[in-house]
Amino acid sequence: MIKVIGFYSTEFGEIWDKSLTALIADATLGALADAKIEKEKIDAVFFANMLSGVLENNLMLPARISEVLGTHKPVFRTEAACASGAIAFHLAKNWLMANPGKTALVVGAEKLTDYSPEEVTAGLAAAASGEEQAAGLTFPGLYAMMAQVYMQKYKYTEENLAYVSHKNHYHGTLNPKAHFRRPVTIDQVLKSAYVAYPLKVLDSSPISDGASAVIVTSDESLAKRSSHAVSVLASETATDSISLKGRTRLDGIEATQIAADLAFSAAKLGRGDIDVAEVHDSFSIAELFAMEDLGFWKKGSAGSQIRDLATMIGKGGKLTVNTSGGLKAGGHPVGATGVKQIGEIYLQLTNQADRRQLKKVKYGLTHNVGGSGGVAVVTILGT
Amino acid sequence: MIGIVSYGFYVPKFRIKIDDIASVWGKNPEDIKRSLVINEKAVAGLDEDSLTMGFEASSMALSGLKIDRNDIGSVLFGSETPPYSVNPASTILGEFLGIGNNYLASDTQFACKAATGAIITTIGQIASGATSLGLVCGSDKANAATHDALEYTAASGSVALLLGQENLILEILGFHSYSSDTPDFWRREGIRYPSHGGRFTGKPSYFRHIKEATSKVLEKTKLVPSDFAHAIFHMPNGKFPREIAREMGFSESQIETSLVVSMLGNSYTASALMGLASVLEVAKPGQLILMSSYGSGAGSDSFVFRVTKNIDSRRREFKKSILKKEYIDYSTYLKFMNII
Amino acid sequence: MISPTKIWRRQKTTVKQLGLTGTVVTWTKIFVPSSEYTSLAPFTVVLVELENKDKAFGQLVDFDIKDLKIGMRVKSVLRRVREVEREDVIPYGIKFRPTSA
Numbered sequence: 001m002i003k004v005i006g007f008y009s010t011e012f013g014e015i016w017d018k019s020l021t022a023l024i025a026d027a028t029l030g031a032l033a034d035a036k037i038e039k040e041k042i043d044a045v046f047f048a049n050m051l052s053g054v055l056e057n058n059l060m061l062p063a064r065i066s067e068v069l070g071t072h073k074p075v076f077r078t079e080a081a082c083a084s085g086a087i088a089f090h091l092a093k094n095w096l097m098a099n100p101g102k103t104a105l106v107v108g109a110e111k112l113t114d115y116s117p118e119e120v121t122a123g124l125a126a127a128a129s130g131e132e133q134a135a136g137l138t139f140p141g142l143y144a145m146m147a148q149v150y151m152q153k154y155k156y157t158e159e160n161l162a163y164v165s166h167k168n169h170y171h172g173t174l175n176p177k178a179h180f181r182r183p184v185t186i187d188q189v190l191k192s193a194y195v196a197y198p199l200k201v202l203d204s205s206p207i208s209d210g211a212s213a214v215i216v217t218s219d220e221s222l223a224k225r226s227s228h229a230v231s232v233l234a235s236e237t238a239t240d241s242i243s244l245k246g247r248t249r250l251d252g253i254e255a256t257q258i259a260a261d262l263a264f265s266a267a268k269l270g271r272g273d274i275d276v277a278e279v280h281d282s283f284s285i286a287e288l289f290a291m292e293d294l295g296f297w298k299k300g301s302a303g304s305q306i307r308d309l310a311t312m313i314g315k316g317g318k319l320t321v322n323t324s325g326g327l328k329a330g331g332h333p334v335g336a337t338g339v340k341q342i343g344e345i346y347l348q349l350t351n352q353a354d355r356r357q358l359k360k361v362k363y364g365l366t367h368n369v370g371g372s373g374g375v376a377v378v379t380i381l382g383t
Numbered sequence: 384m385i386g387i388v389s390y391g392f393y394v395p396k397f398r399i400k401i402d403d404i405a406s407v408w409g410k411n412p413e414d415i416k417r418s419l420v421i422n423e424k425a426v427a428g429l430d431e432d433s434l435t436m437g438f439e440a441s442s443m444a445l446s447g448l449k450i451d452r453n454d455i456g457s458v459l460f461g462s463e464t465p466p467y468s469v470n471p472a473s474t475i476l477g478e479f480l481g482i483g484n485n486y487l488a489s490d491t492q493f494a495c496k497a498a499t500g501a502i503i504t505t506i507g508q509i510a511s512g513a514t515s516l517g518l519v520c521g522s523d524k525a526n527a528a529t530h531d532a533l534e535y536t537a538a539s540g541s542v543a544l545l546l547g548q549e550n551l552i553l554e555i556l557g558f559h560s561y562s563s564d565t566p567d568f569w570r571r572e573g574i575r576y577p578s579h580g581g582r583f584t585g586k587p588s589y590f591r592h593i594k595e596a597t598s599k600v601l602e603k604t605k606l607v608p609s610d611f612a613h614a615i616f617h618m619p620n621g622k623f624p625r626e627i628a629r630e631m632g633f634s635e636s637q638i639e640t641s642l643v644v645s646m647l648g649n650s651y652t653a654s655a656l657m658g659l660a661s662v663l664e665v666a667k668p669g670q671l672i673l674m675s676s677y678g679s680g681a682g683s684d685s686f687v688f689r690v691t692k693n694i695d696s697r698r699r700e701f702k703k704s705i706l707k708k709e710y711i712d713y714s715t716y717l718k719f720m721n722i723i
Numbered sequence: 724m725i726s727p728t729k730i731w732r733r734q735k736t737t738v739k740q741l742g743l744t745g746t747v748v749t750w751t752k753i754f755v756p757s758s759e760y761t762s763l764a765p766f767t768v769v770l771v772e773l774e775n776k777d778k779a780f781g782q783l784v785d786f787d788i789k790d791l792k793i794g795m796r797v798k799s800v801l802r803r804v805r806e807v808e809r810e811d812v813i814p815y816g817i818k819f820r821p822t823s824a
Contacts, residue, residue, distance in 0.1 A: 136805070
């Protein structure tokens with residue numbers, strides 16, 4: 001069994017005094033310390049990042065990581081837009097399954113705030129098809145287009161979406177590493193400026209810097225010595241066309257559905273077994289899609305179910321969602337996000353989540369999406 | 384007989400009122416409107432240029448025709464505001480229209496008469512047997528320096544004509560060109576806005592050239608002004624065409640259908656042709672039409688057309704179509720014209 | 724600068740999509756654009772199912788806001804599609820206009 005034995009994340013947000021390499025170093029050294037292992041113990045590194053090549057003309061990061069770690073071990077880089085982090089974790093898990101007795105570092109990082117919002121928007125739009133980009137579509141624009149279809153089909157309004165931000169911002173107030181640690185009311189969400197109609201500033205995850213790292217191992221004796229170890233029960237990924245043009249439906253994300261089915265069957269668990277989930281709420285609408293496509297809620301019902309706020313901390317629901325604040329309040333340093341999601345579930349399952357700690361959690365799930373739904377990764381962890 | 388097989392036009396949706404321009408510069412709008420006889424002008428959007436408008440007009444000209452586009456052996460694009468200084472718009476037009484590759488592409492330039500000159504070139508090509516069909520497009524997103532007199536009139540629009548020998552809507556009974564070196568309006572390389580000679584653009588320029596070209600074509604065709612159902616003169620404003628018409632013995636009723644300038648402004652290369660598009664909406668088979676263009680620099684091309692019975696099947700709705708409009712304010716106008 | 728070769732290649736697709744009518748599948752209005760689209764913003768983008776069943780993306784132009792809805796009928800037109808430097812090749816492409824306009 002592959003186990004996660006350590007996690008560390010930098011703060012997410014506007015981290016003016018740290019470069020990408022410095023962020024990677026902080027997360028890496030933090031995770032090693034958390035797992036109480038020496039860097040020599042790392043046999044391979046899986047690194048996730050999206051935009052360093054586009055924005056910073058900064059590639060060949062594996063060699064930079066070699067410099068940080070002072071190691072000659074293999075370093076692999078993944079890029080799947082916002083799903084880069086979970087893909088790195090997925091590959092680490094597979095690598096460990098093929099290599100018993102080894103330990104891997106999964107680190108995701110992104111440095112965005114050195115650039116103007118227009119430059120970052122243009123960079124993120126690289127995760128859209130050429131035709132979508134040529135039409136002037138941005139990343140929020142693609143989700144907005146899907147939101148339009150969903151809202152029209154199931155007769156929801158912008159207010160239904162606003163509950164996602166309201167909930168996740170509350171969770172952000174409980175997470176000292178969240179980009180936003182202030183609550184927002186439904187009214188504030190509704191009154192915020194449009195980014196891409198019908199999505200507004202407060203429906204959208206922010207442009208954040210940050211890095212997160214987890215230590216994963218197939219070394220059973222090492223896992224046994226760890227005071228905090230959780231098992232990786234499943235990590236599955238599915239893909240779809242990069243363009244919305246090629247999707248069979250626009251009222252959700254089919255790749256999520258496929259990855260979720262694979263993951264639940266691999267973990268031999270049912271939807272009702274999950275106590276805590278970190279789902280991909282890059283935009284408010286995305287959490288509604290996630291809840292339906294992961295199979296937690298019936299298709300078309302998320303818009304009304306979210307209003308009950310049953311997935312909010314303290315509401316006593318069986319399933320609590322995005323305790324970290326999600327991407328919305330927690331922040332979204334693209335490459336780091338998928339790794340942070342794993343880390344948040346790790347904290348919850350090992351009782352290290354401080355003020356946002358849930359009671360009696362046994363199984364947790366993460367859901368990470370790349371592009372407008374071209375890649376989805378579902379990971380299930382258990383104690 | 385060589386003539387016009389079909390036509391198309393394009394007027395962008397946006398309009399700016401002369402009042403709005405005049406008030407920015409502290410002018411009395413009524414004075415301007417009275418002296419130029421113009422109320423508003425058409426303005427192309429930020430994402431439009433002479434080529435995109437030319438494509439619209441040309442698409443209309445080619446729509447509904449039973450022709451093989453590969454038979455169009457000539458595409459001439461006349462403009463005072465082509466998208467490039469170097470790189471032809473005629474090939475871009477031909478490409479997007481799907482005309483194939485076996486055609487002569489050429490961009491022409493002669494202030495506001497670049498397209499009427501291209502009509503004469505095309506007549507020559509058809510007469511020589513070089514091609515059976517030729518497309519001519521006149522298109523401009525005319526710009527003027529702010530606070531220049533031209534700012535009240537310089538407008539956007541496009542007209543395209545398909546010339547051929549069969550199945551004509553207009554037969555060309557005669558034409559004449561009159562040219563001289565008269566620098567009344569010019570723009571040098573790298574300079575954004577045209578300059579002009581003020582009142583020099585009048586008598587020795589517009590009036591002299593149109594009068595000479597028109598007189599000669601009447602002489603050649605042995606016709607007199609009263610023979611024509613419609614006359615069209617280039618429209619730099621609403622005043623000049625009325626004056627030249629009067630001077631040459633044409634009545635107000637002969638020119639009034641063509642006087643679209645008061646609603647659309649002066650779309651430069653497309654200006655006289657836009658008058659023709661307006662006339663063709665009502666022209667009846669057998670009627671004679673006179674059209675005289677003017678291009679600064681200077682020259683005038685004058686044509687005599689006879690309407691055939693085919694017009695009834697290829698008429699385009701004009702009057703109603705230009706009523707679909709949206710008014711913009713002066714700052715939006717500056718944005719659309721890429722001035723700010 | 725967008726490579727002129729790229730523009731040239733894309734024109735082959737554009738030609739086939741011009742002048743077709745279709746139906747709006749979904750739309751959005753972009754308020755925060757990418758850097759090459761700032762002067763056009765805010766602008767509306769539609770996903771259209773064309774008469775030949777192909778789908779295409781494009782900005783919507785010359786429309787009345789009250790007509791804007793999923794299912795509206797549009798026609799593809801030629802426009803400049805993105806801002807480029809004055810030295811660059813001009814990228815022309817598809818936009819859509821209501822058939823009623």
